[in-house]
Amino acid sequence: MSRFVLITDDPAFEQRTRDAVGGGIRGELVVRRDVQLPEAPEWILDQDARETCDVLVFGPGVPLAQAMRLAAVFDVQLPAISLVLAAPADPDLALSAMRSGVRDIVDPAASVEDIRVLLERAGQAAENRRRKPADDQAPGAGSGRIITVASPKGGVGKTTIATNLAVGLGRLAPMSTVIVDLDTQFGDVATALALQPEHTLAQAVSGAAAQDPLVLKAFLTVHSSSIYALCAPHTPAEGDSITGEHVTRLLTQLASAFTYVVVDTAPGLGEQTLAALEKATDAVLVCGMDVSSVRGLRKEIEVLSELGLLPENHPVAVNLADNASGITIRDIEATVRRPVDVVIPRTRAAAYATNKGEPVLIDKPRDGASRALKELITFFDPSAPDRRRTHRRAVLR
Ligand SMILES: Nc1ncnc2c1ncn2[C@@H]1O[C@H](COP(=O)(O)OP(=O)(O)OP(=O)(O)O)[C@@H](O)[C@H]1O
Ligand SMILES: [Mg+2]
Structure with missing residues (x-):
């Protein structure tokens, strides 16, 4: 059950929000009609409400500047509460709101159904954040999960x-998921998400950002699916200057501020990737459906096990799978000496989505590749059954 607080002087928006909460969300709504905001959270929410409020909506009528200022204070003092701002669609405004700590924007004219979906998502995200410390297996209590995606060979779909x-986890934890492109020389997360980053990893690991998570947040790029991205440097030379220590500090900072930190890596086990695996609470190990990629994965698993760098949860994903490759999933399992967890088929939609700059999960949610990717996401969803205990044989569908 979620608790929502709405601040607005707009009776129509209030009514639609009441209808949204009444229409099937397990939760209760408190409405404040005084839209002049105080300076501190405790002047809006008493002690009890600070502990129980899941979602605070700055509705129509609240002065924007006041909402942003207060959001920044909430973001630091009460990060478990999901903040929602009612504002017209405007990318610049959305960006500064999100930098202030607002996690979702709602159109003031949104329908009852749109408000319902948004409140449900924001409530779920708040619940996940509150549950986090108890569930957390990460080193350092209260920090988010760091999921490193790695493979020995290039071009297999990392x-x-x-x-x-990241997009899928962003649905579980909107504005609390960040993807980091650690393929520092030739990373293409920005291309895959059609982003034009103003700042990159190079600035994020140096200067004030390296000292202060709040400054670091200002160097991230917001994607329309409510996730953040930290993109690879603009030139390979800049990428070269990023050390394992930089990576360790960066991921520690991000995990203190985000529920999920997804790390894309360069092929192989370079210094940056090893640092990312050392910090990781989880990993996704990827191979293609060809002998050299599968043998490479076996060696990678052996090396990581010897170094003690294999996180406990490390699903193996076979990508670009098709029936005409001459090897089967069982052959791969025999070679890597462990079960394959997810098989992602080679599909036209997946290839097309990359070129279009729109993840296939958004572009074609029913595509075979999207279905397999959703399965992979359940490995990191605390509300899904523990996949390690209920292991099902992965098959190519
Ligand atoms: N399941 C799939 N079906 C079809 N095409 C795919 C699939 N997965 C990835 N691809 C395509 O394969 C190419 C390589 O994928 P991707 O860039 O994700 O691999 P990578 O491991 O990150 O490569 P690199 O090591 O060069 O960074 C891309 O063009 C992508 O669109
Ligand atoms: Mg890549």
Whole structure:
């Protein structure tokens, strides 16, 4: 059950929100009609409400500047509460709102159904954040999950998997999911998400951003699916200067501010990837459906196990799977000596989606690749059954 607080002087928006909450969300709504906001959270929410409120909506009528200022305070003092701002669609406004800590924007003219979906999602995200410390297996209590996507060989779909994983996890934790492109020389997360980043990894690991998570947040790029991205440097030379220590500090900072940190990597086990695996609470190990990629994966698993760098939860995903490759999933399992968890078919929609800059999960949610990617996401969803205990044989569908 979620608790929603709405601040608005707009009776029509209030009514639609009441109808949305009354229409099937398990939750209760409190409405405040005084839209002049105070300076501090405790002047809006008493002690009890601060502990129980899941979603606070700055509705129509609330002065924008006041909402943003207060959102920044909430973001630091009460990060479990999901903040929603009613504002017209405007990318610049959305960006500064999200930098202030607002997690979702709702159109002031949104329908009852749109408000219902948004409140449900924001409530779920708040619940996930509150549950986090108890569930958290990450080193350092209260920090988010770091999921490193790695493969020994190039071109097997790490970026495709990492971007879709981030988008999918962003639905569980909107504005609390970030993807980091650690393929520092030739990373293409920005291309896969059609982003034009103003800042990149190069700035994020240096100067004030390296000291302060709030400054770091300003260097991230917002994607329309309510996730953040930290894109690869603009030039390979800049990428070269990023050390394992930079990576360790960066991921620690991000995990303190986000529920999910998804890390895309370069092929192989370079210094940056090893640092990302060392910090990871989870990994996705990817191979294609060809002998050299599968043998490479076996070696990678062996090396990581010896180094003690294999996180406990590390689903194996076979990508670009098709029946005409001459090897089967069982052959792959025999070679890597462990079960394959997810098989992602080679599909035209997946290839097309990358070129279009729209993850296949958004572009073609019913495509075979999207269905397999959704299965992969359940490995990181605390509300899904524990996939390690209920392992089902992965098959190519
Ligand atoms: N399931 C799939 N079906 C069809 N095409 C796919 C699939 N997965 C990935 N691709 C395509 O394969 C190409 C390589 O994918 P991707 O860039 O994700 O691999 P990568 O492992 O990140 O490569 P690199 O090691 O070069 O970073 C892309 O053009 C992508 O669109
Ligand atoms: Mg890649």
